[in-house]
Amino acid sequence: MASNDSIAKETKVSASTDYTKIVQSKSFQELLRKKRNFIVPLSIFFMVFYFTLPLLTSYSKVLNSIAFGAISWAWIFAFAQFIMTWTLCILYSKKAATFDRLVKKIVKEAKG
Amino acid sequence: MNILAFILFLIIVGLTLVITYFASRRTKTTADFYTADSSLTGWQNGWAIAGDYMSAASFLGIAGMVALSGFDGFFYSIGFLVAYLVVLYIVAEPLRNLGKYTLADMIAARFNEKKVRGVAALNTISISTFYMIAQLVGAGALIKLLLGIDYLYSVIIVGILMTVYVVFGGMTATSWVQIVKAVLLMAGTFIISIIVLAKFDFSVIEMFKQMKTATPLGGDFLNPGNKFKDPLDTLSLNLALVLGTAGLPHILIRFFTVKDAITARKSVVYATWIIGIFYIMTIFLGFGAAAFVGYDKIIAANAAGNMAAPLLAEAIGGDFLFAFVSAVAFATILAVVAGLVLSAASAFAHDFYGHIIRKGQATDKEQVVAARWASIGVSILSIILALFAQNMNVAFLVSLAFAVAASANLPIIVFTVFWKRFNTAGAVTGMLVGLISSLLLVFLSPNVWSPVEGAAIFVGEPLFPLANPGIISIPIGFIAAIAGTLLSSKKADAKKFDEILVTANTGMKDPI
Numbered sequence: 221m222a223s224n225d226s227i228a229k230e231t232k233v234s235a236s237t238d239y240t241k242i243v244q245s246k247s248f249q250e251l252l253r254k255k256r257n258f259i260v261p262l263s264i265f266f267m268v269f270y271f272t273l274p275l276l277t278s279y280s281k282v283l284n285s286i287a288f289g290a291i292s293w294a295w296i297f298a299f300a301q302f303i304m305t306w307t308l309c310i311l312y313s314k315k316a317a318t319f320d321r322l323v324k325k326i327v328k329e330a331k332g
Numbered sequence: 333m334n335i336l337a338f339i340l341f342l343i344i345v346g347l348t349l350v351i352t353y354f355a356s357r358r359t360k361t362t363a364d365f366y367t368a369d370s371s372l373t374g375w376q377n378g379w380a381i382a383g384d385y386m387s388a389a390s391f392l393g394i395a396g397m398v399a400l401s402g403f404d405g406f407f408y409s410i411g412f413l414v415a416y417l418v419v420l421y422i423v424a425e426p427l428r429n430l431g432k433y434t435l436a437d438m439i440a441a442r443f444n445e446k447k448v449r450g451v452a453a454l455n456t457i458s459i460s461t462f463y464m465i466a467q468l469v470g471a472g473a474l475i476k477l478l479l480g481i482d483y484l485y486s487v488i489i490v491g492i493l494m495t496v497y498v499v500f501g502g503m504t505a506t507s508w509v510q511i512v513k514a515v516l517l518m519a520g521t522f523i524i525s526i527i528v529l530a531k532f533d534f535s536v537i538e539m540f541k542q543m544k545t546a547t548p549l550g551g552d553f554l555n556p557g558n559k560f561k562d563p564l565d566t567l568s569l570n571l572a573l574v575l576g577t578a579g580l581p582h583i584l585i586r587f588f589t590v591k592d593a594i595t596a597r598k599s600v601v602y603a604t605w606i607i608g609i610f611y612i613m614t615i616f617l618g619f620g621a622a623a624f625v626g627y628d629k630i631i632a633a634n635a636a637g638n639m640a641a642p643l644l645a646e647a648i649g650g651d652f653l654f655a656f657v658s659a660v661a662f663a664t665i666l667a668v669v670a671g672l673v674l675s676a677a678s679a680f681a682h683d684f685y686g687h688i689i690r691k692g693q694a695t696d697k698e699q700v701v702a703a704r705w706a707s708i709g710v711s712i713l714s715i716i717l718a719l720f721a722q723n724m725n726v727a728f729l730v731s732l733a734f735a736v737a738a739s740a741n742l743p744i745i746v747f748t749v750f751w752k753r754f755n756t757a758g759a760v761t762g763m764l765v766g767l768i769s770s771l772l773l774v775f776l777s778p779n780v781w782s783p784v785e786g787a788a789i790f791v792g793e794p795l796f797p798l799a800n801p802g803i804i805s806i807p808i809g810f811i812a813a814i815a816g817t818l819l820s821s822k823k824a825d826a827k828k829f830d831e832i833l834v835t836a837n838t839g840m841k842d843p844i
Contacts, residue, residue: 237831237834237842239827239830239831239833239834240827240830242830242834242840243830243834248834248838251837251838252833252837255837259421259422262421263421263422267574270411270570270574271567271571273410274407274567274570275567277403277556277557277566278556278560278563278566278567283556284555284556288537289537289538289541290537290540290541290543290544290554291536291537291540291554292555294403294555294556295403295540295554298403298406298410299612301410301413301414302410302413302608302612304414305413305414305416305417305604305608306608309416309417309600309601309605312420312421312597313597313598313601316594316597320594323837323838323839326838327838327840330840
């Protein structure tokens, strides 16, 4: 790989891998796409879900109505945040297995 | 003095010193010192992350807040937990793939300039120091209350112990002290929760019903709005909680203690389960304290409610449970401060000394020696600061650390990995502006200024109305990073970004 010698010296990285070629490869683009398609929508979802609770409790009293017994909807929503967090954790762990397989493929291709 | 508590304190201190002894025999290289040679398993690191996270502020503070303010205290539990989704989805794996010992390593992996490393180290040291002062102030108050030892001596005892763990045992000892403490803390909390639940005939519905009349707040105890009345302040706090964790240096360095990104991910998942179960139990701690200790007694022991959990243990379990919970609270503080000393010391020794002063030419042995001296220096500095901070509100210092972490560190972490145009100027501007704006807003806030004498550090009208600066300073941090990038004439190195993209996503990198 032709590389700028001064940069190579400065960063102390031996310029043996062509990262641009890897980035442009089909497998790598697939990995990026798959990650983005999972992480972006779910991150937006959990942030919205998370902030709905303080927004509702700060600007309204709707969550103060009782769900059952003496437990109000505010508490149900609060517990739902825990369920949400755990569920998204499990979903990510499952999904990440497909990322790992792609990473393996990319590394193998790069090493030729 | 409670003799039983004192004996349990000694047993725990003895146990941690044994761990440190064995760890010290394995701590020879810099990799051993900073990262336990990346040898932890996912489970071990999961417990250690949980241990780092369930600090005295979580354990004692949240239990007290739920006991005194009902629902509002639970906001902290929710925010602290949901924050792990940010860590898991966005930060943990790229950080593990790009970094080596410190957060600055990750940023320097892309920009490789001294400025970036210096500013990142400055942020790490600032955040860790605030967090550490908070823990030390809490430790001093707790030990004074439990053992009757003067604040001065309490802080010095804790300070000496934390220095010993870090200097001799490095990350190996710090991790194992964390793991042991996290297991003890979960066990103690679980026992208290079961006893509390038993008192309500194992019915959560019955517990909520009785809580309507158990406190001076009456039915309002179960509703939001007792502590956080200003909507903007509530949102600001929630924002800092959910984004702060992903920028806390002592949590971030934990990802370097595992061998790869897959293990880093696993450890976050384990930590999320442990931390989540713990924070669910803060309801039993808080409700139990409110019902069986009572508002007046909690306030009398400590105005901020920090003694609610130990007092509850005493009320429902007698002397032994009280002694056990107190000793665990003590171990919690020791473990967390050790983690903080290590994160600040590695920023000093690895980033300032190793890379900036010695330009990366220091030998392995010199680096370990530097790291040990840095640990001693950091410890002495924070002990002195903690002695001055005796009367400061602990929650203020912790929220400050979270706000600074979210404003100064998170934007840079995110842009380093995801933004192609991001450049050195943007990184430096973002980190400095995030740090300064969050600090400045806190110093102008009601935490520091109050018209009522004794309510804050200075008497006077606060210039900034919110107790937590997050809602203003976090966007400022992001905007400064963007503005710094766009305004600078220097173009980002596209080839370098390709390298970062590959390394962050696959862990592949050229040998250095």
